[in-house]
Amino acid sequence: MRVTFLGTSGAVPTTQRNTSALLVNRDGDRLLFDCGEGTQRQMMRFSTGFAVDHLFVTHCHGDHVLGIPGLVQTFDFNDREAPLAIHAPHGTRGQIEDLVHAAGNDPSFPVRINQVGPDEVVLDRSEYEVRAVRTDHRTDAVGYVIVEDDRKGRFDREKAEEELGLPPGPEYSKLHRGESVEHQGRTIEPEEVVGPPRPGRRMVYTGDTRPTDAIAAAAEDADLLVHDATFASDWADRARATAHSTAREAAAIADRAGAKRLALTHISTRYAGDPSPIEREAREHFDGDAWIPDDGDRFEVPFPDDGGERPDSDDA
Template identity: 75%
Template sequence: MRVTFLGTSGAVPTTERNPSALFVNRDGDKLLFDCGEGTQRQMMRFGTGFAVDHVFVTHTHGDHVLGIPGLLQTFDFNDREEPLAIHAPAGTRGTIEDLVSVTGDTPSFPVRITQVSAGDTVLDGDGYEVRAIRTQHRCQSVGYAVVEDDRKGRFDREKAEEELGIEPGPKYSKLHRGEPVEHEGRTIQPEAVVGPDRPGRTLVYTGDTRPTDSVVEASEDADLLVHDATFADDWAERARKTAHATGREAAEVAQEAGAKRLALTHISTRYGGNPTPILSDAREAFDGEVFVPDDGRRIDVPFPDE
């Protein structure tokens, strides 16, 4: 699972930070979370490509959706034929439809708009799901969790070969699939050579939100939590009034959830090119790895046991 931060600014872009967008390559499936103005240029600049089949919108404030018309037009110019699904919070279909048709042209490829609510399984992928989670902002909003299925346990080849006398071959595959095999007059059960299931990875992207119990729950043991951290403590009251979070509040969510890594995004222009105050506050409240990504930063999310 590879994550590219395409836009990490708050509502107003800066020369260093674009409005919100996050690109996730999950074993070849390309997922785009939010699509602020200029996202298509960021995709070109940072080499993600345009092979996106699903766009997940957290809410319809302009800094999260104004990139949609341009991206669709680029898809058209590239003679796209594959359908595109845009997922957005319940009650926002009309806004998304307006964005799709704002130029007066109809895309030459199918565009499917789905409205989602907290608790919905938005996408049932191959070996993973994308789930909508409840967030708290000034409008209809959701966050999203990419949750992988458990993986098969480790196969103990040494035990299979040396202790049980099973030569490498089809029997190994059957045992790893959870099927018993017959060997030298006895039945070998899978658990004899296959360890317990291993957890997959979890990535949570909140969009704009106050700290909420629902995000804590969705982020339990998450491998990466990408959380709104618009302000440092010096603007905590502003964060409350505008339904955003501070770096410290995001860190408290991550700490309570037991997340492994925390990325702080949606950085206010008040901090210019120096988000150190936000990061410093967060480090006081979170024991794990915490960082403020620059636009274009690309990270790999390892499996929990790696």
């Protein structure tokens, strides 16, 4: 699961940060979350490709959706035929339709708009699903959670070979699939060589929000929480007035949830020259790994049992 941060600024872009957008490549499935103005250029700049079939919109403020007209028209220019699904909060269909058809554009490919609410399963795949989660902003808004299915248990090859005398071969695959096999007159059951199921990965993207109980619950044991951290605590009153979060509040949610890593986004232009107060504040209140990603940074989300440290941006 590779996360590419396409836009990490607040409501206004800066010379270093674009408005909100994040792309997740989950084993070839490219999922785009929010689409601020200029997202299509960010996708080209950071080589994510345009093979996006699902766009998940957290809310319809401009810095999260004004990239939709350009992206849809770019798809058209590239002779796209595959359908595009746009998922957005209940009550926003008309706004999304206006964006899709901006400047009289009539896409040559199918565009399906799916309105979603908190706790709904938005996308159901064979190995993972995307759910909506309740957020607290100034308009109809949701966040999104990617939850992978449990994985198969570890296969104990040493026991299979040395204790059971079973040589490598197709029987290993059968046992790993949960099927018993016959060997030298005895039946070997899967549980003899296959450990218990292992959890998949969990990632949460909040969009713009105040800290909420729902986000804390959705981010329980999350491998990555991407949370609004528009301000440091010196602007806590402004955060409350505009329904955003401070870095300290984001850190408190991550800590309460037991999340392993916290990526701080939607950084106010007040910190354009030096965002370190936000990062420093989060690290003071969260024991896990907290950082502010730059536009273009990539992060491979590790499996829960694989550990893994956040790579430096140069190595991403």
